[in-house]
Amino acid sequence: MFYLSQLTGSAVQDSQGVRIGKLIDVLAFTEQVGQPAPAYPSAVLVEGQEDRPWRVPVQELTWDDGTIQVRTPETQFAMQPETLSDREVSLAHDVLDKQVINLVRKRTVRVNDIAFGDDWRIVGVDSTNMGLFRRLAPNWLSGIGGGTNPANLIPWEHIDLIRSQQYGERELDELDNETPSQKMRRVQSAQLSELRPADIAEIVHQLTPGQGARLIEGLDDETAADTMEEIDTERQRLILEDIQPERAADILDAMGPDEAADLLSLLSEERAQELLKLMQPEESEEVQDLLEYDEDSAGGLMTTDYIALNATKTVADAIEAVRSAMREEERQAYVYCVPDETADEYRLLGTVSLWDLLIAPLTQPLQELMETDLITVQPNTDSRTVAQTMAKYNLFAVPVVNEQGFLEGVVTVDDALDVLLPNDKKRRPTRMY
DSSP states (O other), rough: OOHHHHHHHOOOEESSSEEEEEEEEEEGGGGGGSSSSOOEEEEEEEEEETTTTEEEGGGGGETTTTTTEEOGGGGTTTSSOOSSTTTTEEOOOOOOEEEEHHHTEEEEEOOEEEETTOOEEEEEOSSSHHHHHHHSSSSSHHHTTTOOGGGGGGEGEEEEEEEEGGTTOOOHHHHSSSSSHHHHTSSSOHHHHSOOOHHHHHHHHTTTHHHHHHHHHHHHHHHHHHHTTTOOOOOOOHHHHHHHHHHHHHHHHOHHHHHHHHHTSSSSSHHHHHHHSSSSSHHHHHHHHHTTSSSTTTTHHSSSSSEETTTSSHHHHHHHHHHHHHHTTOOOOOEEEESSSSSSSOOOEEEEEEHHHHHHHSSBHHHHHOOOOOOOOOOBBBHHHHHHHHHHHTTTTEEEEOOOOBBBEEEEEEHHHHHHHHHGGGGOOOOOO
C-alpha cells in the first residue's frame, strides 16, 4: 500500500530509467466516489521538463520502492491535455486537506492522506494523525513508524465529497456558467441520499452554510425538503439564501406548506417574494395564506395538508385516502369529516382517528364513526395555548377553525412540541405518526 503524499513530487522515469518529470496529481472518476465497486484513478498528471503537465493513464505506470516508471514513451502522452474532464476530481487539490463525508459514521472528516493498493486501487482516506505526520515529516523519518493501519482508513466506498470544495469555494454566479455536465459533478452520491434526513442534517451542521447549501442542492427535491425541515432555524435561513432561486423554489414546493411558510418568514421580504413567484402556483398560494398569520399563533403553526372527506364516505374510502397521503409522504392521524369535500371552504362536522378506522367495518359511513365533541382552536390562539390543549387531550393534531366553524388548517404534534422547546433546541423532531 502506498499514499498520495508519497506519490506527489516523486520522480517519474521512462522505460530506460531516465527521469522525465515528476508526478503532481492523481485524478479519479467522480461517479466512483461512494460506490461499492473497486475504484481506480482515471489518470495521473506528470509535469515534464518544460513545466507542461500531461496525462498518463495509470495502466501505463509501475510503482516500485518509491520509483514511478512509465512503460510507454512519453511522446504518446505529450499532446493529452492536463485539464480535468467533467467526470473527474483532483485528489491532490479537491480531496486532500478537505472535508469529506463519512457515510457510515454520518459525519465529516478531514483528509490527511489517500491510500492506494499495489494495483493502484483507491483504498480509502486517512484522517488520522499518522496521515498528517507522513506528509509533514521528512521521508526518512515518516517511514520509521510504518504506514497507517488499514483498519483505520475510511474506505473509498464509504465517503462522499463536499461538492463546493471541488471549485475552491467559487462564487455561485461562476457556477451558473457551468455546462449541464459540469453541474452533474455537484450532484451528491446516491448513498448520501439514502441516509435519513436527520442524519444528513447532522452532516450539514458540521459544514459552513455555503457547503451545506451545495450539499442540499445536490439532493433530490424530496430529500432536500425533508433535510431542510431537520435543520436549525438560523442555518435554514443562511442555506436558503445561498441556494439559487430556482432550486430553492423547487425545494420549497416539496416542503409542507407550514414548513415552507416558516422558512420564508425568516427571509427578507424581497427574497421571499422572489421565491414565492418561482414556486408552483398552488403551493405558493397556500404558503402565502399561512404567511398572513402571526408566527406565534395557531394560524402560524398550522398546515393545510390534511384529509377532508364527506361524512357520507365509508371507512374504506377514508383508509384509501390515508394510503394515498402516505404515498406522498404525508402522515395523517385524523380524517376530518365535512358536508362537501369539493367546496371552497369546509365546515367541520367531526373527526375520525386512524386507529378507529383500522378496527371499523369497511362499509361503515364516517358519520356513524366520527367524533363530534370537537376540540379545536382558532387561528389567533397563541401557540403555547395550542400546545397545552394538545397535551391536555392527548391529540396528535388539533383542527384550526374560524369563527364560522370553517376548517382553516391543523396543527400537528411536532410543531406544537417545537413551541415548548428552548430556542437552542428547536430542531424539527422526527414525526410521531
